[in-house]
Amino acid sequence: MKIAEVSEQYGISPDTLRYYERIGLILPVNRNKNGIRDYNEMDVKRIEFVRRMRSAGLSIEALSQYMGLLQQGVETFEARKKILTAQRDLLVLRMEEMQKSLDMLNFKIRIYENAELGKDLKIAKEKSQ
Amino acid sequence: MKIAEVSEQYGISPDTLRYYERIGLILPVNRNKNGIRDYNEMDVKRIEFVRRMRSAGLSIEALSQYMGLLQQGVETFEARKKILTAQRDLLVLRMEEMQKSLDMLNFKIRIYENAELGKDLKIAKEKSQ
DNA sequence: TCTTGACTTGGAGTGAACTCCAAGTGCTAA
DNA sequence: TTAGCACTTGGAGTTCACTCCAAGTCAAGA
Numbered sequence: 209m210k211i212a213e214v215s216e217q218y219g220i221s222p223d224t225l226r227y228y229e230r231i232g233l234i235l236p237v238n239r240n241k242n243g244i245r246d247y248n249e250m251d252v253k254r255i256e257f258v259r260r261m262r263s264a265g266l267s268i269e270a271l272s273q274y275m276g277l278l279q280q281g282v283e284t285f286e287a288r289k290k291i292l293t294a295q296r297d298l299l300v301l302r303m304e305e306m307q308k309s310l311d312m313l314n315f316k317i318r319i320y321e322n323a324e325l326g327k328d329l330k331i332a333k334e335k336s337q
Numbered sequence: 338m339k340i341a342e343v344s345e346q347y348g349i350s351p352d353t354l355r356y357y358e359r360i361g362l363i364l365p366v367n368r369n370k371n372g373i374r375d376y377n378e379m380d381v382k383r384i385e386f387v388r389r390m391r392s393a394g395l396s397i398e399a400l401s402q403y404m405g406l407l408q409q410g411v412e413t414f415e416a417r418k419k420i421l422t423a424q425r426d427l428l429v430l431r432m433e434e435m436q437k438s439l440d441m442l443n444f445k446i447r448i449y450e451n452a453e454l455g456k457d458l459k460i461a462k463e464k465s466q
Numbered sequence: 467t468c469t470t471g472a473c474t475t476g477g478a479g480t481g482a483a484c485t486c487c488a489a490g491t492g493c494t495a496a
Numbered sequence: 497t498t499a500g501c502a503c504t505t506g507g508a509g510t511t512c513a514c515t516c517c518a519a520g521t522c523a524a525g526a
Contacts, residue, residue: 264438309393
């Protein structure tokens with residue numbers, strides 16, 4: 209799979225994909241005889257994971273750490289789990305915060321709706337007189 | 338209320354509070370005779386709102402727009418509601434994305450937990466022989 | 467054969483949101 | 497009255513995460 213296809217499939221620009229490789233967030237991708245990147249299934253799976261996690265707000269730093277450990281075999285299991293659970297806990301906190309903000313937004317929106325209703329009622333009242 | 342107290346209370350640095358004022362995200366705050374900012378209840382309420390919304394990921398741009406309209410009286414009700422509902426919808430989308438990421442994270446964590454369990458079982462098995 | 471287009475590289479540039487800094491002012495406590 | 501501290505300002509610097517650029521290579525199609 210070439211960079212353009214991967215880019216298309218996951219909505220990550222080729223520049224970003226190369227950037228991820230450059231900073232070590234994803235492993236160096238195999239090249240064909242012309243030096244063109246040829247992403248294999250494993251690469252693509254990892255990119256999918258990274259995309260998901262980035263879209264949830266995980267930092268590149270945390271992901272880089274995790275992806276690094278992935279390369280170092282079974283003895284890093286515990287460390288990997290630690291990173292993932294820490295990130296999971298952070299994510300849950302962020303979501304709780306967001307829920308509070310959502311409630312606040314909905315509350316305010318309801319106020320605007322009621323205000324409109326009030327206006328309508330006033331208009332209706334005026335018309336009825 | 339002085340800037341240090343507001344900063345303390347909402348976990349926003351004095352620099353950030355001044356920055357918000359500078360870019361028009363919050364109104365110019367009244368000063369005492371020495372030119373020191375003296376936040377009133379209204380200021381503080383707005384700061385609280387901004388903090389909540391920023392922590393949920395709303396952009397400063399969207400918030401600035403909204404805060405601007407707040408200053409322009411009743412005829413901006415509709416526009417304000419529009420901004421808030423648009424932001425609410427964005428927020429809901431983000432939260433849905435995050436939920437998917439959370440599911441994925443939990444799934445991976447469970448794998449690590451099971452792997453550990455497997456290791457334990459293997460050890461137990463070795464011991465029993 | 468020539469052009470087109472996708473790719474390569476290293477490095478520079480961008481935008482959002484802060485964060486820091488230097489120089490200065492003015493209350494307060496010793 | 498002098499030291500210390502919290503504040504003021506405008507502007508510069510930082511961080512994160514891309515995003516763009518110039519110059520070059522290569523292969524396939526007209």
